[in-house]
Amino acid sequence: MVLDRLTFIGLRNLSHVELRPSAGINVIVGANGSGKTSLLEGIHLLGMGRSFRTSQVKHAIAHDAATLTLHARLRGDPPIPLGIRRQREGSEMEMRMAGERVSRISQLVEALPLQLINPDAFRLLEGSPSHRREFLDWGVFHVKHDFLTIWKHVRRALKHRNALLRHGRMDERSLAVWEGEFAHWSEQLDTLRAAYFEAFLPIFDETLNELLPQASLSLRYTRGWDRQRDLNDILRMSRDSDRQMGFTQQGPQRADLKLRVGKRPAIEVLSRGQQKLIVSAMKLAQGRLLEQRTSRTCVYLIDDLPAELDAHHRQVFCRWLEQMRCQVFITSVDPETLQQSWQPDTSVSMFHVKHGKVDTLKEFTTE
Ligand SMILES: Nc1ncnc2c1ncn2[C@@H]1O[C@H](COP(=O)(O)OP(=O)(O)OP(=O)(O)O)[C@@H](O)[C@H]1O
Ligand SMILES: [Mg+2]
Structure with a gap:
């Protein structure tokens, strides 16, 4: 499955983020505390109805916001919009898919198979x-x-x-x-x-x-x-x-x-x-x-891969991701570390997170 549009509003320090990820490898770079993990958390919330960082979704709402709104579009014919909304007040999370209200989280899970690999893995x-x-x-x-x-x-x-x-x-x-x-x-x-x-x-x-x-x-x-x-x-x-x-x-x-x-x-x-x-x-x-x-392919969320993997293992791991031809969101503090890990003809989209804003850096092949 491929997410081709993301709009996150009121998610932790990301006040308003619009992202057009590629269908392949998306690298998210930025300093500590810039919002990289929060970006992955937003995708995880959309696909799993829960966060991997907190048992209470309301903790993911930005301190100065009353509402968390996450939207994404699943590529397809027709494309399927997904959305969730959580108010600080109240206990319900509103979930929507293809324009309809969804009552069970399993419906989101079925629509968007996700795999998370993070330092807690x-x-x-x-x-x-x-x-x-x-x-x-x-x-x-x-x-x-x-x-x-x-x-x-x-x-x-x-x-x-x-x-x-x-x-x-x-x-x-x-x-x-x-x-x-x-x-x-x-x-x-x-x-x-x-x-x-x-x-x-x-x-x-x-x-x-x-x-x-x-x-x-x-x-x-x-x-x-x-x-x-x-x-x-x-x-x-x-x-x-x-x-x-x-x-x-x-x-x-x-x-x-x-x-x-x-x-x-x-x-x-x-x-x-x-x-x-x-x-x-x-x-x-x-x-x-x-x-x-x-x-169907699943979307991989990979947080902080370089931690504890040496260059060789990082490369083997990245090769698997390339071969699987699935959509990947992978974060790193240092853009250089990952650059060496891809095969020469792999196209990689790069995003830079800074103070809660996301810039598209470039789409490039490592050649
Ligand atoms: N509910 C919230 N509202 C606003 N900001 C928050 C909230 N929760 C956490 N933050 C802040 O959001 C920022 C982004 O955190 P995040 O974990 O996404 O950063 P990161 O880029 O993954 O950092 P690292 O490289 O250290 O893993 C942090 O500065 C954190 O203090
Ligand atoms: Mg992080």
Whole structure:
């Protein structure tokens, strides 16, 4: 997907920004505190309905503004306008797509597949399993249309079972009903996740092999309950211990991706830079798989790439981006650092952010 017009008003220090990005590589340069990350945050808000910097969108509203308004146009025939608006007062975020009011964030997510790679990216490995489930489910959501329905059924049944567990006296009959429901939809969710993971793994291995050739890494999907056992049986047998804990201990809500170097968890062994390369490979692989499966490309938001990547790895990473032919927004404090990273005939659009204003510098090929 390609965004060909952006208008951001009242976003952090960017009072009014109009941008005409190219369909390929867009480099955003500027000093510390100039507004580069805020620009990416605006695109992320449009595509994901949330920020990657704050859990409360209202914190992204410029201090002196009452409203945050973000507009973009998705290239297509016809083009699709996207927009969100958030007032400082009130709690609602208004979302619009193709001239219509949109009520679910998933509609924005579906229209604009985004991948973010930023200095926090290593958290995907280090953080809680929920980060990795979110990563996996992003992929499943974009390639399998029934994912969302199945996932909602799972969540609903889980909520009911957990509520019953916390109830003083266990209502065994109701429990059995919700356990049946939960097990049924959980199996379906696992089937989708496992199939996606199977397709993802070889693409990830191939991508990683160029970024980190000598790593003897293994990535595995675990579904959240014993591989040999039926979930319904597990739930029945674990009622007492689940009740003591106050929640359901096994099921797809505990699924994870396990990354190991030999027998040890990867985060115990790898350097921060290596972790960043692995996460980059995971995110690049997801974009490649999305394109293979749906012929849609995702938009990459890459914040502060040079941090922790040496010149060689930066170059390999950039080569992947070039090959994928997707739209990229990439920030850097220093324009020189990235200039060396592109192939000679790659066309790169450059934007300069200064004191909350954005200037188009030039469109150039690195030749
Ligand atoms: N709600 C807000 N209203 C106005 N300005 C804000 C708000 N939130 C943050 N800022 C300011 O916006 C500026 C831009 O921040 P941003 O993180 O986008 O900069 P950056 O160019 O990415 O910097 P760096 O190179 O250090 O990462 C900062 O000076 C910050 O203090
Ligand atoms: Mg920044």
